[in-house]
Amino acid sequence: MTDEFLRQLINVGEVDILIGVPTHNNAKTIGPVIQNIQAGILKCFPRERVVIINADGGSRDGTPDLVAGASISDAQHVSNLFTLRTLHSISTQYADGPDAGAALRTMLAAAELLRAKVAVVVSPDSVEPQWIQRLAVPIYKDNFDLVTPVYRRHKFEGLLMRTLLYPMTRAVYGYAIREPYASEFAVSDRLATDFLATEEWNDELGRIGPEMGLTTKAMAGRFHLCQAFLGTKAPVEGTSSDLVAAMRRTVGVLFSSLDTNFPVWSASNGLAPVPTFGSPAEVTLEPVSVDRNRLWEMFTTGVSELEPVFRSILSPSTLQELVGLASGGNG
Incomplete structure (x- = not known):
């Protein structure tokens, strides 16, 4: 933490709830996100001490200024609700480039310093006001x-998520967590302190996939887990799907945890209860536009870049068939 960030945190004092927003060049979306966070706080936690912490990875588009300049009065005017506490909004730069591990570590460390009972982390792309309550309560x-x-x-x-991460975490750890890797989640002070003490922050997987690492840590430590139904998550425009990167920060972290946590999951027996608050999940069937060329490109690139991994886990005949499919042209 920088001296300036520490000074700002000391000025805030102890809080009940911390809302963390990691950012990197999110000026197009961060304004509405902060306003919706404020609206959620005004509606559900008007008496609690709340702070918004923005952990920024060196944005060049003015994202931190938009966060720091967000006025609670705008949300009050729209919602006609008021808070009995001062709502602080602080932005700090943790690095000169995006680093998911450093961002999460910064937010959890701030929560620990401020003695927050709960830290809610949300995406800088979109959030609904009611999500704050559903995650924090x-x-x-x-x-x-x-x-x-x-x-x-x-x-x-x-x-x-549905075909690999969910069934594997359920089978291995015994927790039916639908989204073990998520951009929206909430952490207790107890789990935050435990996770901050882990050595995973120092390796590559801890830096690129801390969200998955947090979930496996909670499952292996037999913490109390639950789920909250948030509804539909709006798609993020202009984002590219890097299959290899996604595999590394999800499947890579999950597989790494199997070795570390072998004594725990090998001795587990049956499923642990995971309550879900809110409406049940739904799979919708509305027509959507599917970019088949993009899907094919992702498949061929993934097979090429992950071939060393496939070679170590697939039989020669299966690998040969997979490579043959990838080189056969987009039919």
């Missing part, structure tokens, strides 16, 4: 340690 009032989201998805969305 299970920890703040019901003593859970980790709240992960459940989204209303189309059947073509979240395939990596």
